[in-house]
Amino acid sequence: MESLIEFLDRSPSRFHAADNLRRELAGAGYEPLFEGRPWTLVPGGKYCAVRGGASLIAFRIPERGARGFMISASHSDSPTFRIKENAELAGPEGYLRLNVERYGGMLCAPWLDRPLTVAGRVLVKAGEGIETRLAYVDRDLLMIPNVAIHMNRSANDGFKYDPKCDMVPLMGLGAEKGAFRAVVAESAGCKPEDILGTDLFLCPRQKAVVWGAGNEFVSSPRLDDLQCAWGCFRGFLAAGESASVPVFALLDNEEVGSLTRQGADGTFLADVLERVCAALGVDRAAATANSFLVSADNAHAVHPNHPEYHDATHRPAMNGGVVIKHGVRYATDGVSQAVFAALCQRAGVPVQHFANRSDLPGGGTLGLISTAHVSVNTVDIGLAQLAMHSCYETAGAKDTDYLIQAMTAFYAASFREEDGRFSLNN
Numbered sequence: 001m002e003s004l005i006e007f008l009d010r011s012p013s014r015f016h017a018a019d020n021l022r023r024e025l026a027g028a029g030y031e032p033l034f035e036g037r038p039w040t041l042v043p044g045g046k047y048c049a050v051r052g053g054a055s056l057i058a059f060r061i062p063e064r065g066a067r068g069f070m071i072s073a074s075h076s077d078s079p080t081f082r083i084k085e086n087a088e089l090a091g092p093e094g095y096l097r098l099n100v101e102r103y104g105g106m107l108c109a110p111w112l113d114r115p116l117t118v119a120g121r122v123l124v125k126a127g128e129g130i131e132t133r134l135a136y137v138d139r140d141l142l143m144i145p146n147v148a149i150h151m152n153r154s155a156n157d158g159f160k161y162d163p164k165c166d167m168v169p170l171m172g173l174g175a176e177k178g179a180f181r182a183v184v185a186e187s188a189g190c191k192p193e194d195i196l197g198t199d200l201f202l203c204p205r206q207k208a209v210v211w212g213a214g215n216e217f218v219s220s221p222r223l224d225d226l227q228c229a230w231g232c233f234r235g236f237l238a239a240g241e242s243a244s245v246p247v248f249a250l251l252d253n254e255e256v257g258s259l260t261r262q263g264a265d266g267t268f269l270a271d272v273l274e275r276v277c278a279a280l281g282v283d284r285a286a287a288t289a290n291s292f293l294v295s296a297d298n299a300h301a302v303h304p305n306h307p308e309y310h311d312a313t314h315r316p317a318m319n320g321g322v323v324i325k326h327g328v329r330y331a332t333d334g335v336s337q338a339v340f341a342a343l344c345q346r347a348g349v350p351v352q353h354f355a356n357r358s359d360l361p362g363g364g365t366l367g368l369i370s371t372a373h374v375s376v377n378t379v380d381i382g383l384a385q386l387a388m389h390s391c392y393e394t395a396g397a398k399d400t401d402y403l404i405q406a407m408t409a410f411y412a413a414s415f416r417e418e419d420g421r422f423s424l425n426n
């Protein structure tokens, strides 16, 4: 089994992450479904659909029929910088820089003074049509240099980053016009003039590592949310059959509000569930009532240097188990909390709880957004991590296995609600 570390290193962009999972699913016998074609779904069948290149939904049809869906949703994107279409900034002084814009709410400082490159996809002319190629320039290509302390003596007194000036990556000195597109084309195996469109993003070159006195930490770019995606995916693959359809959803664009065709505020999940219901001859409303969604997106661990940012009685610890998130920006309620806690108990996985300090708004995630389209009982969970939205984040090395165990138990169960009573049988 591939490890989380390998998955992180092999997924420099959301497109790579989705593609890696798609490939593994194909190898495990999951049939690709294309949204533009009719779907024929049979008992015992395993299926996978991709929308927008970076969103993927996989599911299995139980042999004995199904009364609902057991769904997990996590996100494939992370805060980064998008490369603008006219990417090259020539000068000053013979420098070649790249014109970028912020994607999501990142911490800016960690992006400086570390080797970077670009990853994403390019759309390439292919005969009379167009084809998608993944692009990853697998070398140290870019750097965003700091200003020396001698020229900005107040740099350590709180610095306001101007994205159009301070966050511009340097690519070359004396490089020719067109150098960037040539490098991208080479990585995608095409000619520069055949590139018709791009979705390219900065990515740090630093690999994922396990570290600490007892190897208790894992650090990597994109831990939020590929750690949860990985945990849910392994649980999805490992689980035995139940009376529900297990659904694994990886969705793009959470970091910019999910309001895209392939995001949690689009119709992807709803469309897939509707087609499954139609194929099974199951009433959609009844199936929705008998369904449960785990919205898995990383949570904040208590910071070693700033424990005061956490609520007095909600202080998640790394390696302390799966975190259930509570508050107005989360979908968790008493029922969904109880259901998920019971399944974790079944799996022998510890559970901890997060709530914002009462004067802090905190962040939202895809649980509530998804619930607006697919109104199922939903719990928001995550794994405790530090430095969320840094380009190099830190989490607990043991927690991924806890999530895998919890999600294996989740996918092996079915959910049914009647008159305030809930059953979680297989």
Ligand code: ZN
Pocket (backbone or CB within 6 Å): 075, 224, 225, 254, 297, 298
């Ligand atoms: Zn996230």
